[in-house]
Amino acid sequence: MEAIKNLLFRMADDELIYGHRMSEWTGMGPIMEEDIAFSSMAQDKIGHALANYSILEKEFQTANPDKLAFFRKENELMNCQLVELSNHEYDFSLVRHFLFDHADFIRYEMLSTSSFAPLAQLSKKIKGELKYHVLHADTWLTRLGNATEESHARMQSALNELWNYALGIFEPSDFEAELIAEKIFDGEKVLQQKWMEKISPIIEKANLKIPSSSAPVYGGRKGYHTDQLQPLLTEMAEVISSEAEGTEW
Amino acid sequence: MYGGGYIQEEKQEATSPIDDAQKLAEFEARIDRGEKIEPHDWMPADYRKQLIRMIEQHAHSEVIGALPEGTWITRAPGFRRKLALIAKVQDEIGHAHLLYSAAETLGKSREQMINDLLTGKSKYSNVFNYPAKTWADVTVIGFLIDAGAIVNQVANSKGSYGPYCRALERICYEESFHLKQGHDAFITLATGTKAQHDMLQDALNRWWKPIMHFHGPPDKISEHTAKLMRWKVKMATNDDMRNQFLDMYVPKILEIGITIPDPNLKKNEATGQWEFSDPDWDEFKRVINGDGPCNAERLAVRQYVEEHGKWVRTAMMNPNQKVVIPFA
Amino acid sequence: MSKIPLNTPVLDPRIKRVDLESTYGTTAIGENEHWISWEVFHQKKRGDQHVHVGIVHAPDAQLALLFAKEQFGRRLACVNLWVTKSSDIFSFSYDDEDIFDNATAPEKQYREASGFRVMEKINRYKKSKQKA
Numbered sequence: 001m002e003a004i005k006n007l008l009f010r011m012a013d014d015e016l017i018y019g020h021r022m023s024e025w026t027g028m029g030p031i032m033e034e035d036i037a038f039s040s041m042a043q044d045k046i047g048h049a050l051a052n053y054s055i056l057e058k059e060f061q062t063a064n065p066d067k068l069a070f071f072r073k074e075n076e077l078m079n080c081q082l083v084e085l086s087n088h089e090y091d092f093s094l095v096r097h098f099l100f101d102h103a104d105f106i107r108y109e110m111l112s113t114s115s116f117a118p119l120a121q122l123s124k125k126i127k128g129e130l131k132y133h134v135l136h137a138d139t140w141l142t143r144l145g146n147a148t149e150e151s152h153a154r155m156q157s158a159l160n161e162l163w164n165y166a167l168g169i170f171e172p173s174d175f176e177a178e179l180i181a182e183k184i185f186d187g188e189k190v191l192q193q194k195w196m197e198k199i200s201p202i203i204e205k206a207n208l209k210i211p212s213s214s215a216p217v218y219g220g221r222k223g224y225h226t227d228q229l230q231p232l233l234t235e236m237a238e239v240i241s242s243e244a245e246g247t248e249w
Numbered sequence: 250m251y252g253g254g255y256i257q258e259e260k261q262e263a264t265s266p267i268d269d270a271q272k273l274a275e276f277e278a279r280i281d282r283g284e285k286i287e288p289h290d291w292m293p294a295d296y297r298k299q300l301i302r303m304i305e306q307h308a309h310s311e312v313i314g315a316l317p318e319g320t321w322i323t324r325a326p327g328f329r330r331k332l333a334l335i336a337k338v339q340d341e342i343g344h345a346h347l348l349y350s351a352a353e354t355l356g357k358s359r360e361q362m363i364n365d366l367l368t369g370k371s372k373y374s375n376v377f378n379y380p381a382k383t384w385a386d387v388t389v390i391g392f393l394i395d396a397g398a399i400v401n402q403v404a405n406s407k408g409s410y411g412p413y414c415r416a417l418e419r420i421c422y423e424e425s426f427h428l429k430q431g432h433d434a435f436i437t438l439a440t441g442t443k444a445q446h447d448m449l450q451d452a453l454n455r456w457w458k459p460i461m462h463f464h465g466p467p468d469k470i471s472e473h474t475a476k477l478m479r480w481k482v483k484m485a486t487n488d489d490m491r492n493q494f495l496d497m498y499v500p501k502i503l504e505i506g507i508t509i510p511d512p513n514l515k516k517n518e519a520t521g522q523w524e525f526s527d528p529d530w531d532e533f534k535r536v537i538n539g540d541g542p543c544n545a546e547r548l549a550v551r552q553y554v555e556e557h558g559k560w561v562r563t564a565m566m567n568p569n570q571k572v573v574i575p576f577a
Numbered sequence: 578m579s580k581i582p583l584n585t586p587v588l589d590p591r592i593k594r595v596d597l598e599s600t601y602g603t604t605a606i607g608e609n610e611h612w613i614s615w616e617v618f619h620q621k622k623r624g625d626q627h628v629h630v631g632i633v634h635a636p637d638a639q640l641a642l643l644f645a646k647e648q649f650g651r652r653l654a655c656v657n658l659w660v661t662k663s664s665d666i667f668s669f670s671y672d673d674e675d676i677f678d679n680a681t682a683p684e685k686q687y688r689e690a691s692g693f694r695v696m697e698k699i700n701r702y703k704k705s706k707q708k709a
């Protein structure tokens with residue numbers, strides 16, 4: 001039970017924070033068509049966070065989704081650090097999108113056969129959305145990787161900067177063995193392998209190189225975060241926490 | 250037959266000084282019959298010019314209008330409001346897209362239009378030069394600014410230019426959601442805690458003047474206006490639209506215990522016209538000419554966005570592609 | 578140089594984060610920087626026709642499809658989209674609208690079901706039989 005809860009929190013917190021980062025592009029994208037695309041994905045991600053918090057509330061009698069999302073402290077959040085980094089330029093946001101969304105897609109694909117029914121159901125429900133996120137990411141990565149010297153250099157340096165954070169997605173939890181034994185989730189290690197297999201040829205097609213040395217940035221899953229998370233959390237809580245909990249807005 | 254050669258042809262016509270009398274008569278007769286004008290049709294140069302100006306300004310207003318609300322997305326309280334707000338602001342960018350596309354069919358490129366926005370040559374709705382200071386401002390914008398826009402857009406959707414009408418039809422459909430989510434959030438604050446109520450009252454007090462400015466200064470019925478109305482470019486006078494807005498929304502504000510900061514606001518039942526204090530048209534002029542609280546910031550943000558998006562756009566340019574006016 | 582003087586301090590956290598002061602304020606969009614336009618055709622459900630719904634700007638067909646999905650498939654029921662370059666669309670001129678004029682004219686009733694009064698003839702026959 002703690003194992004499932006832990007998994008749900010990790011997923012929900014990732015999606016919550018990442019969705020907020022994506023939402024910051026609304027109205028500020030490089031071209032209107034693409035602006036609209038990022039807003040859609042932001043809605044999807046925040047929607048997935050809501051779905052996971054709702055499972056927590058329903059199955060494990062936790063607090064309601066608004067409370068889980070907007071009233072927890074920084075060290076209670078279990079998102080990986082990759083998703084909390086500020087958006088920087090579009091190259092940075094696109095490469096993060098590529099790295100995170102492939103992991104997200106595969107994670108839900110693995111969960112589609114989970115023994116924990118609510119997650120298996122959710123996985124089926126959002127399959128199409130995730131498929132689109134990955135398609136969007138691949139399309140941009142392969143184009144900008146191959147377009148101009150500048151765009152190639154930008155994408156490569158974003159990939160270099162983000163790679164170790166991306167490996168942090170797969171920071172193992174204390175419950176890996178239990179999740180695997182109970183057939184809830186095949187674990188971060190398997191996920192990471194599948195992810196590497198999936199993204200490597202696409203990165204190659206984009207004429208980019210995976211950094212040769214790697215040192216995964218762990219800690220996020222245990223509540224250790226960069227200094228970029230707290231300011232965002234403060235914003236997220238600003239209005240909703242200005243009145244007593246449970247006040248309607 | 251028209252294919253890719255369209256851009257040249259229409260550009261010449263747009264600058265042609267002679268509006269053939271018979272063509273003009275046919276054009277006006279078509280409008281009188283309630284038929285739409287389509288992009289490839291002959292049209293008076295002034296009709297084209299005024300439409301471009303109007304649709305372009307409308308598009309700019311959607312883009313700039315996305316800013317005051319967009320900056321509240323991370324702060325929006327709770328999942329429901331947040332998701333609705335992202336979708337709403339996203340729609341506004343979508344509206345800009347639809348409107349720029351409609352204006353493009355008249356022969357001005359999207360690039361030119363955005364440049365004219367950036368240099369200040371082309372205007373956008375004045376209300377977006379005011380700051381959104383609190384969450385209550387977001388609800389005032391979502392409810393009342395969108396309501397004002399709907400009055401305007403519903404009128405214009407019955408205009409004579411096909412592509413603009415088609416864009417507006419879709420826009421109005423989405424606006425009904427904007428209005429509803431804004432109204433819902435507005436009522437929630439009005440009927441919520443004392444702090445929420447006060448925050449809303451304060452926001453409305455600050456926004457009332459810009460709201461009264463929204464439909465533009467009082468009409469002096471000039472020959473110009475008459476012509477634009479005859480051509481169904483302008484579908485209602487500024488005063489008519491403002492009056493319609495007040496008719497529909499003043500009761501909705503008052504019914505939930507919010508007051509309007511104008512002691513002289515009342516409807517003259519005999520004339521059907523609303524009477525109100527002078528909303529300070531000098532301020533309106535000052536702000537439109539660049540001296541509002543947020544003009545510089547709004548344009549600076551757009552500049553920043555265009556600067557930082559440029560590498561993405563130029564990386565994907567293909568000089569071998571043939572650029573033509575869309576058929577939208 | 579401080580590039581754009583602001584009248585009032587920036588209130589918005591998102592805008593504060595983007596370092597507006599670094600903006601030169603002289604960017605111009607080059608011609609064709611927004612790429613070419615594509616006409617979008619939307620199919621609401623299987624069995625329906627694809628219907629023209631508008632355009633998107635995109636550098637290639639794949640991105641045009643992605644953008645079309647966003648602008649025309651995100652809010653409405655949709656099972657499929659087509660895109661084609663605007664430059665590949667050919668059309669009649671509205672000046673030639675009159676070539677379609679008589680498509681539904683009364684003179685062309687001979688090709689409408691309503692142009693044939695079968696019941697009248699049957700009834701006439703039946704009446705004549707009754708009399709006989």
Ligand SMILES: [Fe+2]
Pocket residue numbers: 311340341344420424
């Ligand atoms: Fe709009």
Ligand SMILES: [Fe+2]
Pocket residue numbers: 341395398424427
């Ligand atoms: Fe709106």
